[in-house]
Amino acid sequence: MSSSPSLSFTTVLVANRGEIARRIIRTLRALGIRSVAVYSDADAGAPHVREADVAVRIGPAPAAESYLDIDAVVAAARATGAQAIHPGYGFLSESVGLAEACAESGIVFVGPSVTALQVMGDKARAREHVARSGVPVVPGFDARGLSDAEIEEEADAVGFPLLVKPSAGGGGKGMEVVADAAALRPALSSARRVAAAAFGDDALILERLIARPRHIEVQVFGDAHGRVVALGERECTLQRRHQKVIEEAPSAGIPEDTRDRLRTAAVRAAESVAYVGAGTVEFLVDADAPENVFFIEMNTRLQVEHPVTEEVTGLDLVALQLQVADGRPLEVEPRGRGHAVEARVYAEAPERGFLPSTGTVLLFEAPDGVRVDAAVETGSVVTGYYDPMIAKVIAHADDRATALRRLDDALARTVVLGVDTNIGFLRRLLHDERVVAGDLDTGLIETLLPLEPSRPSASQLAAAAAALQPVGASPRAADPLWGRLAGWRLGADPAPVAPLTVLTDDDAVVELHDADPGRSTVRAAVDADGAVWVVEDGATMRLLPVDRRARLQRRLAATGDGGRASEPEGRAPMPGSVVAVHVADGAVVAAGEPLVAIEAMKMEHQVLAPHDGVVHLLVATGDQVRRDQPVARVTTMEDDR
Incomplete structure (x- = not known):
C-alpha cells in the first residue's frame, strides 16, 4: 500500500472502536494510509478489527483496562510503526495524558495541543478562560474546593433551578437538574459519584438552568499557522438526559444574527487557545x-x-484532521449545501425506560440511499461494557422537510434483530409536530414520556408464528396433517391443537395462530433462548414462547387475589455493575426508596424498594449482576415476626 502523496503519515493507529473506528479507517484507506486497530477481548471479532490493515489486542473487556490504557495504546503504536494516533471521540480523545505520551514517543496526536486540552477539558476553567475573551457564559460558579454548605450559599445567590455538572468530561454524564435547595445535596452526591467513575475527577460546576434551552454547537477547525474557521452550526437540541438523539445541520430556524453571533463566539473561543x-x-x-x-x-x-x-459541506473532516496534524495549512472556505439530519440508533428499550440491551445481533440490514455509520453487522455481539450506540443513520436533502422524510423512510427500512433498539421511538420523534416545525427545546423528548408498551401487529404475529413453526414442539411442526386435524380423546369431544403462546416484554401473553405472513415485509429470527425477534417498519419486538404450565400459572395469578401487591425482590433492570448501595442491611425502607445503583453502558439506574419493609441486601458495591437478578429483598414486618 502506497502512502498518501499529500501527507507524511504512512501508518496511523486508531485508538477507538465501533462505528467511529470504522469511519476513520475508511478515510485512511482512501488516503492510502495503513491503518492499525486496537481491540479489547470483548471486541476480538468486531468489524473494525477485521477492516484495519493491522489489529493489536490491548487488554480485557473493561475500557479502563484496554481502550483507556494509555501505555497499551502507545505501545501498540510503537510496535506497528504508527507515526500518528487518531483517538476518535470518547475514551482518550480529550486525554492530556495521551497527548503528552505521544509527544514523548515522537508520535503525532491527531488533536489539539496539550494547553488547549488542559484549558478546555475542565469546564470551570474553560468558562473563565473564554469569558476573558469576550465569549458569553451562563451565570454560575465553580464548586471545586467548596463544602456543601458553601455550595448551597452560592447556589442561592445564582438562583434555582440549577444544572449541576462535572468539570471534566462530557456527553451529559453526571449532570443533574436541581429544582430547589432541598434537592441540591442528593444531586451533588450523585454527580460526584458519576464524575469520579467516568472521568477520575469529581469536581463540579453549577449553572443557572435556562427554562427552554436549545443546544447548538459550532464546528471549528484550526491549523498550526494561526487560522481558525467555523464550518457551520449543528442543532443538537433533541436529547434525553443530556444525551443527544437527533442532530441536524444547519440549525432549524434560528435568526441569522444569532447564527452569526454563534460562529463569531466559537472562533473567538478557539483562537483563545491557538x-x-x-x-x-x-x-x-x-x-x-x-x-x-x-x-x-x-x-x-x-x-x-x-x-x-460533512454532508452539508462536502468535506471529509477526518482527512482535514490528518492534514492539520501533519502541519499543513487549512485550505477550506466555509460553505453549505442543503440540510442533513442524523439519528443515533441505540441498543436500548425505550418502553422500559431506555434500558440498555445486550445480545447477539441476529440480523442487521442498513437501508440504501442514505449514509449509515454502523458499529455492528449480522453476528456482532453487543455487550454491556461500552456505549449502547450501534449505528448512525444520516439523510441529506435540499431542504429540511425532505431530509426529515428521507431519514424517517430510512429508519423504517433499518433492520436490527437480536437486541432492542430505539428506532421506533426515533420515527415517532421525527413525526412530532414540534420537531417538524423546528420549535425545539432540550425538554421536548421528556414531554413524550413515559411510552406505552407496543403490541405486536397481526403481520408481526404471523411472522413470529412462521419463524417458530419449524422448531416448535407441537405435532403440527412435524407434519402439516397434524395441523389440520383436531385431537381425538376417548369419550370426549375432539380437542383443538393448542396454539403457540408468547410473552411480550411487558409480560402480556399473546397467542400465535397459524398464519401465512404472505408478502409482509416483517423480518423475524429466533435467538439462542428460543425467543423470536420481529421487526416491522424499523420497530423491533421480542416474543418469548411460554409453555402450558406457565400459561396456567399466569391465568391463576390473574383470577386470584394475587397475594402481596408486589414481589419482595428489587431486581436489576439490566446487566451491569453495582456502583452504589444506598442503604444498610436490615434498614427500614419506604416504597420507592433507592436501594442500589447499577451502571452499564455509561448509564446509572436505581433499584427502588418495591414496598415498605426491612431491606436484606443480596449484593455489594462492585458486584456484576444479570438482568432481572434480585439485588435486595424487602420483607414486611409480618414476614420478620
Missing part, C-alpha cells in the same frame, strides 16, 4: 429569546454528529 484540529464549541440558546447565546463547553475532538456537517 486551537489546532477539529473542535466543537457548544452553546445554549434561549428558545424564547434567541438573542441570548451562552457558551457551555468546547469539545476538543471530533463529534459523534460530525457526519451532518
Whole structure:
C-alpha cells in the first residue's frame, strides 16, 4: 500500500472502536494510509478489527483496562510503526495524558495541543478562560474546593433551578437538574459519584438552568499557522438526559444574527487557545429569546454528529484532521449545501425506560440511499461494557422537510434483530409536530414520556408464528396433517391443537395462530433462548414462547387475589455493575426508596424498594449482576415476626 502523496503519515493507529473506528479507517484507506486497530477481548471479532490493515489486542473487556490504557495504546503504536494516533471521540480523545505520551514517543496526536486540552477539558476553567475573551457564559460558579454548605450559599445567590455538572468530561454524564435547595445535596452526591467513575475527577460546576434551552454547537477547525474557521452550526437540541438523539445541520430556524453571533463566539473561543484540529464549541440558546447565546463547553475532538456537517459541506473532516496534524495549512472556505439530519440508533428499550440491551445481533440490514455509520453487522455481539450506540443513520436533502422524510423512510427500512433498539421511538420523534416545525427545546423528548408498551401487529404475529413453526414442539411442526386435524380423546369431544403462546416484554401473553405472513415485509429470527425477534417498519419486538404450565400459572395469578401487591425482590433492570448501595442491611425502607445503583453502558439506574419493609441486601458495591437478578429483598414486618 502506497502512502498518501499529500501527507507524511504512512501508518496511523486508531485508538477507538465501533462505528467511529470504522469511519476513520475508511478515510485512511482512501488516503492510502495503513491503518492499525486496537481491540479489547470483548471486541476480538468486531468489524473494525477485521477492516484495519493491522489489529493489536490491548487488554480485557473493561475500557479502563484496554481502550483507556494509555501505555497499551502507545505501545501498540510503537510496535506497528504508527507515526500518528487518531483517538476518535470518547475514551482518550480529550486525554492530556495521551497527548503528552505521544509527544514523548515522537508520535503525532491527531488533536489539539496539550494547553488547549488542559484549558478546555475542565469546564470551570474553560468558562473563565473564554469569558476573558469576550465569549458569553451562563451565570454560575465553580464548586471545586467548596463544602456543601458553601455550595448551597452560592447556589442561592445564582438562583434555582440549577444544572449541576462535572468539570471534566462530557456527553451529559453526571449532570443533574436541581429544582430547589432541598434537592441540591442528593444531586451533588450523585454527580460526584458519576464524575469520579467516568472521568477520575469529581469536581463540579453549577449553572443557572435556562427554562427552554436549545443546544447548538459550532464546528471549528484550526491549523498550526494561526487560522481558525467555523464550518457551520449543528442543532443538537433533541436529547434525553443530556444525551443527544437527533442532530441536524444547519440549525432549524434560528435568526441569522444569532447564527452569526454563534460562529463569531466559537472562533473567538478557539483562537483563545491557538486551537489546532477539529473542535466543537457548544452553546445554549434561549428558545424564547434567541438573542441570548451562552457558551457551555468546547469539545476538543471530533463529534459523534460530525457526519451532518460533512454532508452539508462536502468535506471529509477526518482527512482535514490528518492534514492539520501533519502541519499543513487549512485550505477550506466555509460553505453549505442543503440540510442533513442524523439519528443515533441505540441498543436500548425505550418502553422500559431506555434500558440498555445486550445480545447477539441476529440480523442487521442498513437501508440504501442514505449514509449509515454502523458499529455492528449480522453476528456482532453487543455487550454491556461500552456505549449502547450501534449505528448512525444520516439523510441529506435540499431542504429540511425532505431530509426529515428521507431519514424517517430510512429508519423504517433499518433492520436490527437480536437486541432492542430505539428506532421506533426515533420515527415517532421525527413525526412530532414540534420537531417538524423546528420549535425545539432540550425538554421536548421528556414531554413524550413515559411510552406505552407496543403490541405486536397481526403481520408481526404471523411472522413470529412462521419463524417458530419449524422448531416448535407441537405435532403440527412435524407434519402439516397434524395441523389440520383436531385431537381425538376417548369419550370426549375432539380437542383443538393448542396454539403457540408468547410473552411480550411487558409480560402480556399473546397467542400465535397459524398464519401465512404472505408478502409482509416483517423480518423475524429466533435467538439462542428460543425467543423470536420481529421487526416491522424499523420497530423491533421480542416474543418469548411460554409453555402450558406457565400459561396456567399466569391465568391463576390473574383470577386470584394475587397475594402481596408486589414481589419482595428489587431486581436489576439490566446487566451491569453495582456502583452504589444506598442503604444498610436490615434498614427500614419506604416504597420507592433507592436501594442500589447499577451502571452499564455509561448509564446509572436505581433499584427502588418495591414496598415498605426491612431491606436484606443480596449484593455489594462492585458486584456484576444479570438482568432481572434480585439485588435486595424487602420483607414486611409480618414476614420478620
